[in-house]
Amino acid sequence: MVVRMRHTRSHTKNRRSHHALKSTGLTKCDNCKNMKKRHAVCPSCGFYRGTKVLDLVKKMEKKQKKEKAKKAQS
Numbered sequence: 734m735v736v737r738m739r740h741t742r743s744h745t746k747n748r749r750s751h752h753a754l755k756s757t758g759l760t761k762c763d764n765c766k767n768m769k770k771r772h773a774v775c776p777s778c779g780f781y782r783g784t785k786v787l788d789l790v791k792k793m794e795k796k797q798k799k800e801k802a803k804k805a806q807s
């Protein structure tokens with residue numbers, strides 16, 4: 734909609750009252766009960782729809798190994 738003429742402040746505010754952003758859909762994880770994004774793997778336990786998709790322990794170990802290697806280098 735193109736605003737053709739000047740409106741009152743209340744008219745402008747009334748129009749903009751519909752412009753607020755809605756929060757993205759967050760749901761509880763079935764496995765660990767933490768909040769997670771919908772349609773995404775849970776970041777705290779690696780489960781998606783009741784099955785383990787990500788091995789977070791292995792991931793953490795890999796990350797730590799990488800950091801250690803980086804520290805040893807410098």
Ligand SMILES: [Zn+2]
Binds near residue numbers: 765776777
């Ligand atoms: Zn979870």
